[in-house]
Amino acid sequence: MSRDLSTELIHHPYRPPAGFEAPQLAIHKASTVIFADVASMRARDWRNKLGYTYGLHGTPTTFALEERVAALEGGRQCVLVPSGLAAIALVDQALLAQGGEVLLPDNVYGPSRELARSELTRWGITHRLYDPLDATALAAMIGPRTRLVWLEAAGSVTMEFPDLPGLVEAARSRGVTTALDNTWGAGIAFRGFDLGIDIVMQALTKYPSGGGDVLMGSVTTRDAALHERIKLTHMHLGLGVAGNDAELVLRSLATLPLRYHAQDAAGRALAAWLAARPEVRQVLHPALEGSPGHAHWRATCSAAAGLFSVLLDERYTAAQVDAFVDALQLFRIGYSWAGPVSLVVPYDVAAMRAGSVRGGAHLRGHLVRFSLGLEAVADLQADIEQALVAAFGAAV
Ligand SMILES: *Cc1c(COP(=O)(O)O)cnc(C)c1O
Secondary structure, eight states: OOOOHHHHTTSOOOOOOSOOOOSSOOOOOOSSOOOSSHHHHHHOOTTSTTSOOOGGGOOHHHHHHHHHHHHHHTOSEEEEESSHHHHHHHHHHHHOOTTOEEEEETTSOHHHHHHIIIIIHHTTOEEEEEOTTOHHHHHHHOOTTEEEEEEESSOTTTOOOOOHHHHHHHHHTTTOEEEEEOTTTTTTSOOTGGGTOSEEEEETTTTTTOSSOOOOEEEEESOHHHHHHHHHHHHHTTOOOOHHHHHHHHHHHTTHHHHHHHHHHHHHHHHHHHHTSTTEEEEEOTTSTTSTTHHHHHHHOSOOOSEEEEEEOTTSOHHHHHHHHHHOSSSEEOSOOSSSSOEEEEEOHHHHHHTOTTOSTTOOSEEEEEEOOSSOHHHHHHHHHHHHHHHHOSOO
């Protein structure tokens, strides 16, 4: 039967030979998955990974990335979502219901707190903030309606490293599920599951991508029933990731440990140098002696992210601090982190003090957060030095 060209271009008989092997996995992209016959269509179950049902429920590319992220986190099952924030929202929606309560550390990633304040409140789910350095206080806060305790190590901007074993024990002993935002640790600094944490999410946007060019999140578990609960919500909400994006992260994962340790070394070198500068009141870096939660970091971690904040002296004006940030050349002004380009963001300390459970007396001065890219440390240090002098005058 001869067919029209328009049909032939779609239903062409050529099939490339099977058995192609290359170091990098193929990229599979599909909305529709084709079944050999009706019986095999009916036999497929999206809940297992033995076959494929629909693009949203997985392709060889997304399955491969899920397995590697599960290995990275030391977990067993993983689901991928379009951003780190979507991973946080997925955990909240899978575990919480009207009348329930979630507890968040007071230094939690800002949008997670905003989600609790807005949507969760609207859905009849309450939230309270706890001090991540005080496990006894968390234990006392847990009540009959508490369903979920979020953990974050280190805290997003103020960088306190929490007493993770203490916080996990407080929740576990009361039968409350724990979820860790592991974006900072990236699966390299410590293993959340080894501490007894139930759910580990990560913004793959940061270290696993490493390129500053893809947004993605993951939710990893070790318990099959917990995974199924999350996977069901994932399906009901219609979440999925694109094959091209998954491939970008797969490609970058191989260099994750190298990049993490390089950015860690650069971060510690600059943090130590800044701690001795007269303009700096305090450096907030969990691996630095005297930083809040340093003893917890030392007990838990073998590495640190290339991320830290400084509190610049109170004698400067806000305009001077803005001028310092504007004077930086290599550090570009931008959120996110863990890409090749070093980034800087000034934060509003007054707002952070107001949101702190401890009253925020520990946060004095002007807070500026640095995220290390992959540039040479000497060049980054010279950049900070020239900006300090430009904004605050020659060092005394
Ligand atoms: C960036 C980030 C997120 C959110 O990731 P997106 O992919 O940008 O939505 C969540 N938690 C932490 C700690 C982050 O740094």
